[in-house]
Amino acid sequence: MKLSLPRGKRRNAVTLSLVVLLALLLLAGNLLLPYALRRANAYIDLTPEGLYTLTDALKEELSALSQDVEIVFLADEDLLLDAELTRYTYVMCRALEKENEHITVKTVNLAKNPSAADDFRVAKGTELATSDVVVHSAGRYKVLSAASFFTTENNEYVSYNGEYRIATAILSVTTYANGPYAYFATGHGERYYVKGDAGSDPSLSAFAALLEDAGLRVGKVDLDAVDAVPEDCVLLIFLDTAEDYSAGDLTDYHAPSVLKKLDKYLYGKKSVMVFRDALDAPLPDFEEYLAQWGIRFTSTHVTSPEEALADSVSGEKNGNRLVASYPDADADAPAYAMVKDIASMITPPKMVIANAAALQKDPSFAKMPIYTATGTSRSVCPVFYAGEKGIATYADGTRLPTADRHILAMVGMEARLKNGEHTYSYVFAAGSTEMIANEYLLDGAFGNGDVMAAVLRTITRTDVYASGEVGGFDLNANYGGKLFEETHLSTEGKNEIFLSLTEWRDYAQLTPARVTVVCVCLFAIPLVGMPLLASAVLRRRKNK
Numbered sequence: 001m002k003l004s005l006p007r008g009k010r011r012n013a014v015t016l017s018l019v020v021l022l023a024l025l026l027l028a029g030n031l032l033l034p035y036a037l038r039r040a041n042a043y044i045d046l047t048p049e050g051l052y053t054l055t056d057a058l059k060e061e062l063s064a065l066s067q068d069v070e071i072v073f074l075a076d077e078d079l080l081l082d083a084e085l086t087r088y089t090y091v092m093c094r095a096l097e098k099e100n101e102h103i104t105v106k107t108v109n110l111a112k113n114p115s116a117a118d119d120f121r122v123a124k125g126t127e128l129a130t131s132d133v134v135v136h137s138a139g140r141y142k143v144l145s146a147a148s149f150f151t152t153e154n155n156e157y158v159s160y161n162g163e164y165r166i167a168t169a170i171l172s173v174t175t176y177a178n179g180p181y182a183y184f185a186t187g188h189g190e191r192y193y194v195k196g197d198a199g200s201d202p203s204l205s206a207f208a209a210l211l212e213d214a215g216l217r218v219g220k221v222d223l224d225a226v227d228a229v230p231e232d233c234v235l236l237i238f239l240d241t242a243e244d245y246s247a248g249d250l251t252d253y254h255a256p257s258v259l260k261k262l263d264k265y266l267y268g269k270k271s272v273m274v275f276r277d278a279l280d281a282p283l284p285d286f287e288e289y290l291a292q293w294g295i296r297f298t299s300t301h302v303t304s305p306e307e308a309l310a311d312s313v314s315g316e317k318n319g320n321r322l323v324a325s326y327p328d329a330d331a332d333a334p335a336y337a338m339v340k341d342i343a344s345m346i347t348p349p350k351m352v353i354a355n356a357a358a359l360q361k362d363p364s365f366a367k368m369p370i371y372t373a374t375g376t377s378r379s380v381c382p383v384f385y386a387g388e389k390g391i392a393t394y395a396d397g398t399r400l401p402t403a404d405r406h407i408l409a410m411v412g413m414e415a416r417l418k419n420g421e422h423t424y425s426y427v428f429a430a431g432s433t434e435m436i437a438n439e440y441l442l443d444g445a446f447g448n449g450d451v452m453a454a455v456l457r458t459i460t461r462t463d464v465y466a467s468g469e470v471g472g473f474d475l476n477a478n479y480g481g482k483l484f485e486e487t488h489l490s491t492e493g494k495n496e497i498f499l500s501l502t503e504w505r506d507y508a509q510l511t512p513a514r515v516t517v518v519c520v521c522l523f524a525i526p527l528v529g530m531p532l533l534a535s536a537v538l539r540r541r542k543n544k
Contacts, residue, residue, distance in 0.1 A: 049160070049482040049483065049484060050482060051088050051160055051482055052088070052091050052092065052095070054092065054095050054096065054099060054163070055163060055470065057163075057467060057469040057470045058096075058163045058167055058470050059099055059100075061167050061171075061466050061467055061470050062096070062099075062100055062103075062167060062170060063100075065100060065102045065103070065170065065174060066102065067102060067137050067138060067174040068102050068103075068104070068137060068138075069102055069103050069104070069135065069136070069137045069170050069173065069174060070103075070104045070105075070106055070135075070136055070137070071093045071096075071097075071103065071104070071105050071106070071133065071134070071135050071166075072106050072107070072108060072117070072120075072133070072134040072135075072136070073086070073090055073093075073105070073106070073107045073108075073133055074107075074108055074109075074110040074116075074117055074128060074129070074130045074131070074132050074133075074134070075107065075109065075110065075111070075130040075131065076107055076109050077090070077107055079130070080107070083131070083146075085131060085146045085147065085150075086131050086146050088149070088160050088162055089133060089146065089149050089162050089166070090105075092162050092163065092166065093105045093133075093166065096166070103170075110128060110130045111130055117134065119136075119141075120134045120136070120141055120143055127341070128143065129145065129146075131145065131146035132144065132145055132146065133145075133146070133166075135166070135169040135170055135173055136173060137170075137173045137174050138173075138174075138215070139212075139213075139215040140172075140173040140174075140214075140215030141173060141215075142169045142172060142173060142461070144165060144166075144169060148165060149161060149162040149165050149166075150162075150481075151481060157484070158483065158484055159481040159482055159483045159484060160481050160482045160484070161481025161482075162481065163470050163481070164466050164470045164481060167466035167467075167470050168463060168464065168465050168466045171464040171465070171466060172461065172463045172464045173215075175464045180215075180216055180217070180232055180233070180234040180235075180460070181216060181217045181218070181219050181230065181232045181233050181234065181235075182211045182214075182216040182217070182218055182219075182233070182234070182235040182236075182237060182460070183218075183219050183220060183221040183229075183230065183233045183235070183236055183237065184218075184219070184220045184221075184237045184239060185220075185221060185222075185223055185236060185237060185238045185239075185241070186220045186221065186222050187222035187223065187224050187225065188241050188242060188243040188244070188245060189240070189241060189242025189243050190238060190239050190240055190241050190242070191204065191239050191240045191433070192204070192220050192237075192239060193205055193207065193208040193218070194208070194218055194219060194220050195208070195218070197220070202438075203437050203438050203439075204239075204436065204437070204438070205438060206436075206437075206438040206441035206442050206449075207436040207437075207438075207441060207452075210436075210441060210449065210452060210453060210456065211235070211456065213453065214453065214456045214457060214460055215460075216234070216235060216456075216460060221233070221236075223245070223258045223261055223262070224258060226261075227256065227261075228256075228261055228264065228265070229261055229262070229264075229265035229270075233265070233270065234270055234271065234460050235270070235271050235272070235273065235456075235459065235460050236262070236265065236270070236271070236272045236273075237272075237273045237275075238272070238273070238274045238275070238286075239273075239275045239433060240275065240276065240277070240280065240433050241276070241280075241283060241286065242280075242281070243283075244283040244284060244285050244286055245257070245258040245259055245262075245283070245285055245286045245289075246258065246259070246285055259285065259286070259289045262289070263289075266414070266425045266427070267414075267425065268425075269423045269424065269425055269463070270425055271425060271426040271427070271428070271459040271460060272426070272427045272428070273427075273428045273429075273430075273459075274290065274295075274427065274428070274429040274430070275429075275430050275432065275433045275435075275436065276297055276357060276429075276430075276431060276432075276433065277355045277356065277357055277431065277432050277433045277434065278300065278301035278302070278355050278356060278357045278431070278432075279355065280357070282297075282299060290412075290427065290429060291362045291364075292362075292378075293378060293380065293412030293414075293427045294361055294362045294364075294365035294368075294370075294378065294379065294380025294410070294412045295359060295361075295362065295380060295410050295412050295427065295429045296359065296360045296361070296362050297357060297359055297429070297431065298357060298358045298359065298360060298392065298394075298400055299357065299394060299395065300357055300358045300392035300393055300394055300400050301355075301356070301357065301392070301393055302322060302356045302357065302358050302386050302390050302391070302392045302393075302406050302408065302431070303318070303319035303320055303322075303390065303391060303393070304319050304322055304386055304387045304389050304390040304391065305317055305318065305319035306319075306389050307319075307322070307323060307387035307388075307389050307390065308320060308321050308322050308323065308387075309321040309323060309350075309352065312439065320354055320355055321352055321354045322352065322353045322354065322356055322386050322387065322390065322408065323350050323351070323352060323387065324351040324352070324353045324384040324385060324386065324408055324409075325384065325385040325386070325387060325405060326339060326342075326343035326348060326351070326384070327339065327343065327381070327382060327383055327384070327385075329343075329344075332381050332382055332383075333381075334379070334381045334411070334413060335381040335382060335383040335410075335411055337458075338383070338411070338454055338455055338458045338459075339383070339451055339454045339455065341454065342447060342450055342451055342454060348447065349446060349447025349450060349451075350445070350446050350447055351384060351435075351446070351447045351448060351451050352435065352440050352446050352448060353384060353408050353409070353430070353431075353432045353434070353435045354432060354434040354435070354440075355432055355433075355434050356386070356408050356430075356431045356432040356435075357392075357431035357432070358386070358392040358400055358402075358406040358407060358408070358431060359382075359407045359408065359409065359410050359429060359430075359431050360407065361380055361382075361407075361410070362380070365378075365379070365380050368380070369415070372414070375416060375417040376414065376415070376416045376417075377414070377415050378412060378413065378414045378415075379412070379413050379415075380410055380411070380412045380413070381410065381411055381413070382407045382409070382410050383408075383409040383410055383411050383428070383430075383455070384407070384408040384409040384430075385404075385405040385406065385407060385408060386405055386406040386407075386408055387405065388405055390405060390406050391406075392406045407431075408430065408431050408432065409428070409429065409430040409431065409432075409435075410428075410429050411426055411427065411428045411429070411455075411459075412426070412427040412429070413425070413426055413427075414426075423463070423465075426458070426459040428455060428459055435448060435452075436448070436452060
């Protein structure tokens with residue numbers, strides 16, 4: 001069939017209309033192309049650093065992943081792509097979703113639906129940012145800020161280290177297929193709770209449930225009966241120990257004592273919790289070991305008749321049920337970071353610590369940190385205090401002097417620097433066993449449940465670090481990650497929405513020169529060139 005067009009002016013008008021229609025179709029295609037690429041997750045990487053291209057090292061690192069992982073962004077896709085601080089990470093995770101069948105990416109609108117991320121909050125009323133990223137699997141999760149995917153120098157973002165950070169987060173929540181475990185130590189008169197175990201103390205069932213909510217399985221272990229603390233243990237709990245643990249001969253590696261096993265365990269980025277109270281007898285060897293972490297228990301009973309809550313049974317104010325003070329934001333910064341989401345609330349919930357003994361910082365930790373080896377240091381920090389009117393009394397009636405409030409709980413921390421990464425071990429010690437009893441963890445009027453959940457979240461992070469090759473991670477060479485060659489993020493503008501005349505911002509933050517080239521090629525040339533070409537063709541036909 002032969003197409004027949006009108007002659008003369010009508011022919012020229014139809015031809016020009018077809019050319020204009022073709023130009024409009026081309027323009028529409030250019031406008032819709034980014035949307036189609038977004039829907040197909042087929043982003044074009046125009047950055048010189050390859051910010052949107054997954055490295056082979058990342059693919060290899062996660063190739064053995066066998067557990068499903070969900071990555072949750074707390075804002076809608078258009079906002080994530082518009083903000084430069086979240087765009088790189090979102091596109092990278094979408095590419096990971098295509099690459100690995102066990103990875104799923106999800107977006108929720110936290111601004112419109114604040115309860116959408118309740119499962120990932122430390123406590124009710126605490127805040128998550130819409131730029132945060134949550135990586136979770138089988139009850140374990142990590143919350144990463146948008147800025148944590150970048151490295152900075154002189155208040156300027158200089159490289160994108162997203163691949164290493166996301167790989168580390170995924171490995172950290174999936175490492176223990178059947179765990180990780182929190183073990184109660186047994187064999188020395190300790191109390192514990194394990195479901196189905198006849199020797200369990202039912203008053204600790206809520207604490208065991210709290211451990212499970214933190215993504216831990218709960219068990220028990222007699223350290224005298226094993227050669228080492230189980231490999232799947234990330235938290236070892238000593239609760240109301242009645243008999244001392246012998247230090248043994250620390251130089252005899254063929255006869256490991258409990259404390260030697262404990263020392264080896266803690267070197268592996270693990271954590272310990274110790275709960276004792278005012279009625280517990282001294283444990284010289286165990287307490288001397290804890291002093292190496294800066295923690296000393298005292299044989300005192302802390303009371304504050306004017307500040308404490310009334311007794312739950314008699315209703316009398318005997319000063320035993322102390323309302324603890326939270327750590328100071330400046331003086332106790334490491335401990336404050338553990339509970340800041342709760343401590344910074346306008347009206348923080350009451351943390352009740354009953355029947356408490358006072359703790360003290362070991363004198364050797366007067367100046368911190370204490371270096372125990374090359375690249376390894378220890379420090380200690382109070383976590384909870386008694387009120388200003390609290391007094392600590394020995395059995396003979398004498399008082400424990402202090403220039404400040406009495407300490408009710410402390411945390412000792414060991415930091416190790418290796419290959420540019422810090423790893424940590426924790427010893428959390430409290431002078432009360434009742435603070436984790438059902439009476440306080442299950443009562444919504446108290447903050448014990450939320451506070452202890454926050455503490456657990458810090459000391460049981462069990463970070464598993466990705467290979468140093470992932471994402472070009474080389475701190476000595478380029479700060480870690482992909483070094484920005486032409487584009488730089490300013491910390492002052494990190495929350496701005498970066499605007500552009502075209503939807504090309506969806507798959508690259510281009511330099512001004514490249515934006516100009518893209519606009520000219522995709523818009524100016526078709527809009528101007530096609531009509532000019534049509535006019536030239538018409539004039540040529542007219543002259544024939």
